[in-house]
Amino acid sequence: MQRTDLLMRIRNYKDLENPPNYDSDKITVIEADLNVNSFDSINEASMDFKISVMLHLRWINHLITNQFTSVKSTLEYVEMDATKMGRLWVPDLYFPNEKRSSFFNVMTDNKMMRLHRNGTVDYTTRLALTLSCPMNLERFPFDKQTCSIKIESFGYTTSSLQLRWSNISENAVALNQTSLPQFEVTGRNYSHRERTHRFRGNFSYLQADFHLERNIGYYMIQMYIPSLLIVLLSWVSFWLNVNSVPARISLGVLSVLTITTQSSAVNASLPRVSYIKAIDIWMTTCLVFVFAALIEFSMANVLSRNSSSEKEFLQRIFRMTKIGRIEKEKNGNDVTIGLRRRRQSQTDGEKKDLIVNEFGNVNLKSEANEKAEKVEQNKGLVYASYLDIACRVLFPAIFAIFNIIYWVYFWKLTVN
Template identity: 30%
Template sequence: MFKMYRSILILWFISLNFKNIKCQKPSKGPDLDCPSLDKGDSYTQSEFLSRLAHECRYDKLLLPSYQTGDAVDVHASAYIYFIQPAEAHDLNFKFHFLLQLRWTDPRLAYQLYSPERVKIIGGNDLRNQVWIPHLYMSNEQSSGLMGTDSKDVLLSIAPDGEVLFSRRLQAVFYCWMNLQKFPFDEQKCSMNLESWKYNSSSLRLMWEEETPVRLSPDLHLTEYALLDYWTNESFVKSDILNMRLGGGKTTGNFSALKFTFKLGREVGYYLMDYFIPSMMIVATSWVTFWLQADAAAPRVTLGTSTMLSFITLASSQSKTLPKVSYIKASEIWFLGCTGFIFSALVEFAFVNTIWRRKKAVNLKEVSSKYILKNALTPKLARKELQKEMQSDSSPQLSKSQSCSSLRAGGGGGGGGFNNFLTVHSMPAVSVPTITADEGDTNDQGGDKGKGAQAWTTMTPQDIAIWIDKRARLMFPLLFIFFNIIYWTFVYCL
């Protein structure tokens, strides 16, 4: 009985093992079902590429140098079609350019399999089958492909495995501008290319040695002139806390490329539409100096209209600028011109006030010092004038008295003069007789010899006209001096 059960168990185990062997599929070898590359010249380009990049021998998720562990050198170049600097308040510019990347993938070398084939060229379909470096523009605000994927993406594979990837892009890049010398400023903007997925130990970016960036001969700028441009290579450090690259999951130094260009703003538009009109408005405000001081209506109308016109001109220009904390060169010009126009209004108010005074003015000398002193502080000037007149008249009075005493002493024997001579035993001296008229004449001659001042009387109207005449010359000279300083600062500093 025991032998019978044992034989049944043996038969049952044998049957189970037979079923497992029957259901098990034979294992595939490494080259089993992998399309052959023999007779590669007889295949079409699509057939040959599908065999060359088949998943059995090519993994597009792996770096071309994954077997050796070396870094992949990716050479970049750009062809610029179009540059459009935006308005200053947007702080950006637009690029239309062709970006070309070149690297070598040994897995795609087909020279031994298809020696007659010169090059494999394709579009977006070929791009989806091979490894492409993942780059991004770190200072972009927006970007996109120009046209369609099949039209503006080109990829070619050389027989030695060199891959050339071309892509036409349009992008808006952020550019911080220094507007302290606006509109005579020069700006430096850049396009930054960085590796996103691989650090510098796996992928290195570098510019082509010859002409890394080329400009289209049809490239023209409107508001700016392209002064210079250059390229450089650098590294960007990333760590766990920095989510700038790779989502913060990859550390190390990431390779980066930068293309920088220098733009100079064209000032012709601002000269014709801002500076020259503002000069004309300031000069128009000087017309009030040729109008009579009591012509209040025309002088006020002319002064206020020029002020409002210049404010309107300045505000229309400032709308295109960002609100920055520092003072710009255009604002210095605005403040200077506003000061000249406002000073012309103040000058009119000053001379009109003087014109309406009633009392005439006695001046010791017709000069700016005495006229302006009397015009600004008339009461104080009159008091000082009275003191000066009294001080000038007192020496003449003392001189006439001394002459009278001298004449009286000459006739008697006991006068002071004779006593002086007697005491000192001096010889007799004949003293001339001086009359009051002669003394006055001699005094006047002596004062003239010493530069005595002639007193002048001016009416308030004369003073107002005198100030207007001086303003006609002073204001243009000061404005010319302001222009010399301003344009020296703009072009020399």
């Protein structure tokens, strides 16, 4: 019966509704322990993280000792769950960087208070928190982040209440075995500080920092390797014939569209920041390379078309002249078309043909001159082939140099 009597007396004792040392100038010291049960998620887009914690607070209220003595209880402590705590005083703590929070209440509210004979009060509660975590994504996805839990009194200034991390446990902030899909917890530290609120005064607050390092594996598989393969695929056009216009155009356009879509998919899960990220440098460079491959084909195609267009132009004039001559003959026009004859050159043995133009003039062209014209006409096609051959070496070499600089630079930043 002494446990029941003790609980009834404590619940009915109104002075326990006030903070300890309420009628004196003494400062109430609250010691805190934090047990992190799990990191549920870390969201870069909203810059917050979800966490499940067990918060344990301890303080001393000597009025409780008097209650144990008054009922002559031999108990060392007595427990009170959420239904029995009633209006007993608990610190008015809140989380300054909180976005959302809730108590766990499966079966019953996950709150418990233990009152000791020596006046010590242990209060434990289980919380689900969504806390703000400002992130610097300049090195994304090679970045390291620090996310914090901050605890502060809402109404009691440092003159009446101060918060401290517990010195009983070596680890005032304990971290259970957690496995995050994209991050690894590399360390933690905790501190207590004071800060001033305008119009309110100085307040004591606790801060626990968790150091997180991003795992690069997901982004290697989903972003870096696919974009690398797309860049390599765009170089296949250098080995295709210059006249294979549909194949080279399709390859170039599809490569550009794929890189653009992939870059958009990366940024869709990230906040719209104004600075350049490490992944932006990579995706932009890949886009430049596939776009440059498409431009190279355009240049090669222009060179090849210029060589063939002159030949086609001369052939078109010859056909038009021949058609005009036939039409004039049908109309009975007396036009002297010219002479067809062959001469055997005694000096060099060159064979000359007579080419008739629409004005009746006779032009003689040697086989040597025709070959020279063909070489001149095919010069553009040769230049286009040389351009393709040069790009087969130039593009991979420049891209390899970029990769060396990119990966070495960000690897050193990650190590340091």
